[in-house]
Amino acid sequence: MASKGSLKTPKGTRDWVGGDLHLRDHIFTVLERHGGVPLDTPVFELRSVLSEKYGEESRLIYNLEDQGGEACSLRYDLTVPFARWLSMRSDVQHIKRYQIAKVYRRDQPAISRGRLREFYQCDFDIAGVFDPMIPDAEILCIIAEVFEAFQIGVTVKLNHRKILDGMFEVAGVPKDKIRTTSSAVDKLDKAPWDEVRKELLDKGLSEEVADRVGTYVRRSGSMREMLDNLRLDSELGANKFLMEGLADMELLASYLEAMNVVDKVSFDLSLARGLDYYTGLIYEVVVLPDPANPATLQVGSIAAGGRYDELVGMYGRRPLPCVGISFGVDRIFTLLDARRKKKSGSDLTNQAEVYIMAFGGKEFDGLLLERMRVARQLWAAGIRAEFAAKVKPKPLQQFNASEGVPVAVMLGQEELDAGQVRVKQLHGGDKNAASKDKGQLVPRENLVEEVRKLLASIQLEQE
Amino acid sequence: MASKGSLKTPKGTRDWVGGDLHLRDHIFTVLERHGGVPLDTPVFELRSVLSEKYGEESRLIYNLEDQGGEACSLRYDLTVPFARWLSMRSDVQHIKRYQIAKVYRRDQPAISRGRLREFYQCDFDIAGVFDPMIPDAEILCIIAEVFEAFQIGVTVKLNHRKILDGMFEVAGVPKDKIRTTSSAVDKLDKAPWDEVRKELLDKGLSEEVADRVGTYVRRSGSMREMLDNLRLDSELGANKFLMEGLADMELLASYLEAMNVVDKVSFDLSLARGLDYYTGLIYEVVVLPDPANPATLQVGSIAAGGRYDELVGMYGRRPLPCVGISFGVDRIFTLLDARRKKKSGSDLTNQAEVYIMAFGGKEFDGLLLERMRVARQLWAAGIRAEFAAKVKPKPLQQFNASEGVPVAVMLGQEELDAGQVRVKQLHGGDKNAASKDKGQLVPRENLVEEVRKLLASIQLEQE
The missing domain is CATH 3.40.50.800 (Anticodon-binding domain)
Incomplete structure (x- = not known):
C-alpha cells in the first residue's frame, strides 16, 4: 500500500483537468484550417531512432528499463518521430501533419515557469519538395493565427542558419567552432554580451574574432531594415552561403507582406536555436510582456521551429525537406491560466445545459x-x-x-x-x-x- | 545512424494517422453530454502508486530505467491514476470525469485483433456517494449511446460481484479459493465448460463443488428472466451477500427500463472480470457478429468496467465509491476501419474546403x-x-x-x-x-x- 508521503505525481509531471484541456481546441481549429492531418506516434521509440539526433541534449532522454526485448526510450520531441514516420511511409510525397502529444526530458523542472519533465508539444510541419520559402511563409502565418486566436501578443524572431554560419565565416570563426559559437550566441536573449564574449574566448576564439561576431549578431529589426542593412555590407556580400540565406529572406519578406504578417516578425541575427538538425530558416516566438499578466514576464519562448531538410534522409531511405513549428502548449496554458484564474476560481465548473x-x-x-x-x-x-x-x-x-x-x-x-x-x-x-x-x-x-x-x-x- | 532494419515502431505499438483520430470525437460528444470533465494524468506514475492494484497482471507493467531519482512505471490503466488523483484532490466530493489516453502492457501483441502493448483507453467514471445504482445505470446508458453513435451493434453482459461470490459460497467453494474460481469461470466466453471444470479441479475444488459452480454460472438471459429465476432458488436466497446483489440488480432493471436501454443488456452469471478492485456491478461489452464485417468476429470485448468502491480508500486518505467504463478505443477503430476501408482507400484525404x-x-x-x-x-x-x-x-x-x-x-x-x-x-x-x-x-x-x-x-x- 502506498504511504501518504508518496501520494503525488512523479517529479516534473502534473495532472491537467477541465477547462485547460479544452484550450487545445483553439490550436486544432487553426491547424485543420491549414490542411493539417493528425498523426499520433508511440510514446516510446526504439533507442536507435532517437540516437544521434539531439547532440549534447541526449543525456536528458528517458529510457525504459531493460525487461527483455528491444531497447526503447520515451520520445524527446515530435520532430524525430515524424521524420521516422516519413521514412517508413515512402508513399507520402508531401504532407501537412500536426501532432499534439507529450514529450519527455529529464531536466530540472521549474513548474511556475511551465518547465516540466513531461510536457505537451503541438507540432505542425510541412514535408515535401516545393518552391522556396512558400511553406515557410505559411508556417509563420499559422503562428500568427494561433496566437491571434488565443489573444496573446507575440513577436516571432527570425534568422537563417546560412546567414548565421556565413557571418561566422566572414568574422573569422574556424569551421570546427561554428556550432559552439552558434550555441553561445543563442544565449544573448538571456545573458549580456560580456558573458557571451567570455564564453567565446573560453571556447578558443581570439578577441578580434569574438568582437567581430559581436558586431554582427547584436543587430535586429524589421525584415526590410535588416535586409537593406545586410545588402550594404560588402564583406558579407562576398560570402556565398550568406547570400543564399539573404535571397531566401528577401523572398520570405515579400510572402509575409502578401499574407499581412510581416509586422509580427523581427529579424534577429542572434537567434541560433540549439538543435543540430536545422538547415535554413529558424524562428522562436516570444510573448510580449503584459503588465496585467505577470506570467508573460516569466514564460519567455512559447513556440519555436525551423527548416530541417536533412533529418528524414538520416534514416537512409530517402531525403525529404521539411519545415515546422512546435508550440509549447504547457507554457501557453500557464499564460492563459493566469488570465483566466482572475475570472473563475474552479477548474471543474458544471457544463450541463x-x-x-x-x-x-x-x-x-x-x-x-x-x-x-x-x-x-x-x-x-x-x-x-x-x-x-x-x-x-x-x-x-x-x-x-x-x-x-x-x-x-x-x-x-x-x-x-x-x-x-x-x-x-x-x-x-x-x-x-x-x-x-x-x-x-x-x-x-x-x-x-x-x-x-x-x-x-x-x-x-x-x- | 539507424540501420534500415530497425526503422519501425517498437513491438506492439503503432502509428495512427488521419481519419482514425477523428473517430474519437464521437465518444467525446457523448461523454461531455453526460457532464464529463476531461482529466489528463502523467504517462508514468510512481511505482508505489501502481503496486498491489493489479494482482497477477503486475508482471506486465513497464518500468522506466533507474537513471537516478524516483522509481516510475508507465500507467497500466486509467482507473488507478484516477483513484490516485481523487485521493490527492480532497476538495472533490463528486465528479464525472473522462480521460482518453494510452496505457501500457508488456503482453504478447496480436495487432490484427487490436491487441497492442501501447493502446488507447477512454474511461468515463462517476465518483461520489449517491443513492444505489443510479450512477451505474447512467454508465450503461452512456455505453448504449456511444455504440449507437458508432452504429456498432453490441450486447452489454452484466453481473454482480456479490452475486458471483454468493453463488460460489453456496456451491461450497472455500473462501480462499473464491478469486481463483472467479478467474477460471471468467474464461467461459472463450473456453468450453470441460476446460474450465478441469481448471477448477486443478485449483483444488472437489468434483461436486465444481459441478455446482457449473450449474450456477452457465446461465444468462434478460434482466427480468434471470431475476425471476434467481428469486426462485431458495438455497441462493439464504445467502446474505447474494441477496444484496440481487436487490441492486432489481433496482438497476427498473432504471434501465426507464432509460430504455434494458434490451441492450444480458445478465450473464459467468462474467467475472479479472481485476481485483471491483466490488459490485461488473460489465463487458461484446460486439454482435456482423457477417458483412469480419472484424466483428475477431475483436470480442470492446469495453468493460464496473463498480470499485474501495480503490480510492487504498491510498489511505479517504474512501470514495466509484463506478466506470473503459472503452477499448483501438478495438473500436479496428472495427470501424474494416468498415471504412471499403469506402475510401487512403488515410490521408484532403480536407480542404x-x-x-x-x-x-x-x-x-x-x-x-x-x-x-x-x-x-x-x-x-x-x-x-x-x-x-x-x-x-x-x-x-x-x-x-x-x-x-x-x-x-x-x-x-x-x-x-x-x-x-x-x-x-x-x-x-x-x-x-x-x-x-x-x-x-x-x-x-x-x-x-x-x-x-x-x-x-x-x-x-x-x-
Whole structure:
C-alpha cells in the first residue's frame, strides 16, 4: 500500500483537468484550417531512432528499463518521430501533419515557469519538395493565427542558419567552432554580451574574432531594415552561403507582406536555436510582456521551429525537406491560466445545459424514473442534461446542484398526470429557490423542442 | 545512424494517422453530454502508486530505467491514476470525469485483433456517494449511446460481484479459493465448460463443488428472466451477500427500463472480470457478429468496467465509491476501419474546403502573392483553404491537387484588374480541367461571402 508521503505525481509531471484541456481546441481549429492531418506516434521509440539526433541534449532522454526485448526510450520531441514516420511511409510525397502529444526530458523542472519533465508539444510541419520559402511563409502565418486566436501578443524572431554560419565565416570563426559559437550566441536573449564574449574566448576564439561576431549578431529589426542593412555590407556580400540565406529572406519578406504578417516578425541575427538538425530558416516566438499578466514576464519562448531538410534522409531511405513549428502548449496554458484564474476560481465548473428536477408534497416519491426518462430523451437529442442521483432529492439540494446550469426541467406528479412539465430559465444557485418564476408549462411531448428554444434564446441574450 | 532494419515502431505499438483520430470525437460528444470533465494524468506514475492494484497482471507493467531519482512505471490503466488523483484532490466530493489516453502492457501483441502493448483507453467514471445504482445505470446508458453513435451493434453482459461470490459460497467453494474460481469461470466466453471444470479441479475444488459452480454460472438471459429465476432458488436466497446483489440488480432493471436501454443488456452469471478492485456491478461489452464485417468476429470485448468502491480508500486518505467504463478505443477503430476501408482507400484525404488556383497566358507569372492574399483572407474567416506551393503552377497540377476539394477560387490577371475573381464548384480531379463551367465571376471584396454561400449550398445538396 502506498504511504501518504508518496501520494503525488512523479517529479516534473502534473495532472491537467477541465477547462485547460479544452484550450487545445483553439490550436486544432487553426491547424485543420491549414490542411493539417493528425498523426499520433508511440510514446516510446526504439533507442536507435532517437540516437544521434539531439547532440549534447541526449543525456536528458528517458529510457525504459531493460525487461527483455528491444531497447526503447520515451520520445524527446515530435520532430524525430515524424521524420521516422516519413521514412517508413515512402508513399507520402508531401504532407501537412500536426501532432499534439507529450514529450519527455529529464531536466530540472521549474513548474511556475511551465518547465516540466513531461510536457505537451503541438507540432505542425510541412514535408515535401516545393518552391522556396512558400511553406515557410505559411508556417509563420499559422503562428500568427494561433496566437491571434488565443489573444496573446507575440513577436516571432527570425534568422537563417546560412546567414548565421556565413557571418561566422566572414568574422573569422574556424569551421570546427561554428556550432559552439552558434550555441553561445543563442544565449544573448538571456545573458549580456560580456558573458557571451567570455564564453567565446573560453571556447578558443581570439578577441578580434569574438568582437567581430559581436558586431554582427547584436543587430535586429524589421525584415526590410535588416535586409537593406545586410545588402550594404560588402564583406558579407562576398560570402556565398550568406547570400543564399539573404535571397531566401528577401523572398520570405515579400510572402509575409502578401499574407499581412510581416509586422509580427523581427529579424534577429542572434537567434541560433540549439538543435543540430536545422538547415535554413529558424524562428522562436516570444510573448510580449503584459503588465496585467505577470506570467508573460516569466514564460519567455512559447513556440519555436525551423527548416530541417536533412533529418528524414538520416534514416537512409530517402531525403525529404521539411519545415515546422512546435508550440509549447504547457507554457501557453500557464499564460492563459493566469488570465483566466482572475475570472473563475474552479477548474471543474458544471457544463450541463439542463438540470432535471422534481418536486412534490408529503407523498412525494422523488419521480426518479420519470427524471431518468426525461434525461435519456434529452441525451438522445444531444442536450447536456443532469439530475440528482438521489431517489428523493430535496428542493434546495437540486437548486444548489444546478448552479451555473441555464435551464431547468421541473417535474411534478400533478403536471405529469396532465401530460405536462415545466421548463424554466435558471439564474444561478439557491436564488432560484426563492424566485417566484415557476417557468413555463409545456406538453410533455414537446419537451425537447421547448428546451431547445429556450436554450437558443438564452444564447442570443448572451451574445 | 539507424540501420534500415530497425526503422519501425517498437513491438506492439503503432502509428495512427488521419481519419482514425477523428473517430474519437464521437465518444467525446457523448461523454461531455453526460457532464464529463476531461482529466489528463502523467504517462508514468510512481511505482508505489501502481503496486498491489493489479494482482497477477503486475508482471506486465513497464518500468522506466533507474537513471537516478524516483522509481516510475508507465500507467497500466486509467482507473488507478484516477483513484490516485481523487485521493490527492480532497476538495472533490463528486465528479464525472473522462480521460482518453494510452496505457501500457508488456503482453504478447496480436495487432490484427487490436491487441497492442501501447493502446488507447477512454474511461468515463462517476465518483461520489449517491443513492444505489443510479450512477451505474447512467454508465450503461452512456455505453448504449456511444455504440449507437458508432452504429456498432453490441450486447452489454452484466453481473454482480456479490452475486458471483454468493453463488460460489453456496456451491461450497472455500473462501480462499473464491478469486481463483472467479478467474477460471471468467474464461467461459472463450473456453468450453470441460476446460474450465478441469481448471477448477486443478485449483483444488472437489468434483461436486465444481459441478455446482457449473450449474450456477452457465446461465444468462434478460434482466427480468434471470431475476425471476434467481428469486426462485431458495438455497441462493439464504445467502446474505447474494441477496444484496440481487436487490441492486432489481433496482438497476427498473432504471434501465426507464432509460430504455434494458434490451441492450444480458445478465450473464459467468462474467467475472479479472481485476481485483471491483466490488459490485461488473460489465463487458461484446460486439454482435456482423457477417458483412469480419472484424466483428475477431475483436470480442470492446469495453468493460464496473463498480470499485474501495480503490480510492487504498491510498489511505479517504474512501470514495466509484463506478466506470473503459472503452477499448483501438478495438473500436479496428472495427470501424474494416468498415471504412471499403469506402475510401487512403488515410490521408484532403480536407480542404477551397483550393485557390491561378491561370494565365504566356506572360503568366503565377500570381503567387495574390494567391497568398486570398488564402490569408479565407483562413482568417475560418475557411480551410489551400494553394499550390509553386511560383508558377500548371493548370493540371492545380486540378489534380484539388481532388476532393468542393470549391475553387480561380485567379486571372484580367479579372483581377477588373476587381474580380471566379468561384466555382469542383467535381473531382482532372475532370474539372475539361469542364466548360468557368464558375461565377464575383467582386474581389465579396469573396469570403460568396465562398461561404457556395459551401453552404453544396452542404445542403449533400444532405
